[in-house]
Amino acid sequence: MSTSPRNRTVVSCVLLVVSLGAGVTACGSGGHPLSGRPYDAADQISFNAPSGEREKVDPDKPLEVTADDDGRITDVTAVDAAGRYVAGELSADGGRWHSTSPLAANARYTVRVSTEDEDGAPGRETLTFHTGRPVTKKxxxxxxxxxxxxxxxxxxxxxxxxxxxxxxxxxxxxxxxxxxxxxxxxxxxxxxxxxxxxxxxxxxxxxxxxxxxxxxxxxxxxxxxxxxxxxxxxxxxxxGDKIVAVTDAAAHRMTVYKNDQVIKEIPVTTGMPGYDTRNGVKVVLAKEGTVRMTSASIGAADFYDLTVHHSVRVTNSGEYVHAAPWSTGSQGYANVSHGCTGMSTANAQWFYDTINEGDIVQVVNSGGDTMAPFGNGFGDWNLDWKNWSAGSALVGGTKEVPAPQEYARLRPESV
Incomplete structure (x- = not known):
């Protein structure tokens, strides 16, 4: 009687498989499938785009997917070969889906559609199509x-x-x-x-x-x-690290922060009355080193023609942070420059070695105007977030953005 334990086990397993198979068939006919395998929905939906490569779809026209009376669309995913998804909108009754974002020209798209029949059984259909090239060359x-x-x-x-x-x-x-x-x-x-x-x-x-x-x-x-x-x-x-240099023009002092911690305080001089340094946040544009600065560049009445070292540019029109050994007696006490921020040679060298393009130089308590957001370097941070967002076509809506002020002077402005 060698058939006992093993054969009984095999017979039991066979019966279990048959039982499950019968269960799946019954549920499938009742519209509640246990299996996740969907049926082919090709006969249940229609596209307004031909499949294949021979006939090209006009990218000017929206993509549409329509379900017949025996089913409804539950989801549509359309993506091109570059991974760009097409946004779309599905009607409340699931009868129609249409794209709401433009198709790309000369692209290959794959569209995956999920459906349900009258009994709630899931269906799937996949379509591929190609869009044509744009008529215009612009x-x-x-x-x-x-x-x-x-x-x-x-x-x-x-x-x-x-x-x-x-x-x-x-x-x-x-x-x-x-x-x-x-x-x-x-x-x-x-x-x-x-x-x-x-x-x-x-x-x-x-x-x-x-x-x-x-x-x-x-x-x-x-x-x-x-x-x-x-x-x-x-x-x-x-x-890199967060470097912010804040100059208080009234106190004649610059405080340099690294990752929000003070790392150095420097006595400085800023613009004298009539040549006041601009207030506001300025982004470092370049480390230019040795620069020749002349009074002619800003039309100053008092003549100067100087070679200036450790020069860090913060505006297109010529505002710098630089070494000013001729004004060390005023640094920390008075504002005597033509608009730049001056400091001793040693401090200027330290600043030059510490600061980098894209770091922040901020001036407060000066008699000057606030730096314009655009047109003279990067004054972007002088717009608060509400006004910055208002310049976005997506976030800000309808507000028009004024053209930036044009600046003619591109030479070094001041010392």
Whole structure:
């Protein structure tokens, strides 16, 4: 009787399998399948796009998916070969889905549709199609800035457009496709400086030692009438320590912070009356070292022509932080410069070695105007977050952004 234990076990297993199989069949016929395998919904839905590669879909037209009377659409996912998803809207009854974001031209799309039949059983269908090339050759390319590298926590990201974009709806398409990601993460927004330039900054300064990735998803996307998105090279930036130098013009003193801790206090002199240093936050533009500064560059009545060392530029029009050995007797006591922030040679060398492009130089309690947000360097941080967000086509809505002030003087301004 060798058949006992093993054969009994086998027979039991066979009976179990049959039992489960019968259960699945019964549930399937009743509309409550235990299996997750969906049925083929090809006969239940229709597309307004031909499948395959021979016939191209017009990217100007929205994508539509429609269900027949025997079922309803529960979900649609449309994505191109570059990983760009198409936003869409599903009707309340599940009868129709249509795209709400534009398709890219000359792209391959995969559309996955989930359905339910009258009994609630799930169905699936997948469609692939290709869009044609745009009829027009007019395209919008994007150039990101600054150059890839390491910067201070105040450095804005810039996007220069090859073609002006004025229409608000077109601006929203452009802005939605310009992606900025940081690690650690930081809330931020684009701001339209003018029709061809955008700046991006976080709500607060970038995190210290962060990595920032910038890219465009505009390639092949329709932006407006006869205007299509072009290419853009991605950009990668990193930040260093948080360096902020705050100059109190009334106290004639600069306090330098590293990661929110005071690391040095420096006696300084700033602009005398009539040449007052601008108030506000300025982002370091460059470390220029030795610079020749003349009175002619600003039309000063008193003549000077000086070679200045350890010069750090903070405005396009020529405001610097630099060594000023001729005014050491006034540093910490009086403001005697033509607009720059001057300090002793030793302190200027320390500052030059400590500060980097993208770091923050802030001036308070000066008689000067506040630095303009745009047009004279990076004064972006002089807009509060509400006003900064108002310059976004996505966040701010309808507020128009004034054109930046033009500055003619690009030479060193003052000492």
């Amino acid at each position: 395209r919008l390319d994007v150039t990101f800035g600054p150059e890839a590298g390491k910067y201070g926590v105040g450095q804005p990201v810039t996007a220069d457009l090859s073609v002006p974009v004025k229409d608000k709806a077109s601006r929203a398409i452009v802005e939605r496709a310009l992606k900025v990601d940081s690690l650690p993460s930081a809330e931020g927004a684009w701001h339209w400086v003018d029709d061809k330039k955008l700046h991006y900054r976080p709500k607060e300064y970038w995190p210290a030692n962060a990595t920032i990735e910038v890219r465009s998803n505009l390639d092949g996307i329709k932006i407006g009438d006869r205007l299509w998105g072009g290419t853009a090279e991605p950009l990668r930036l990193t930040t």
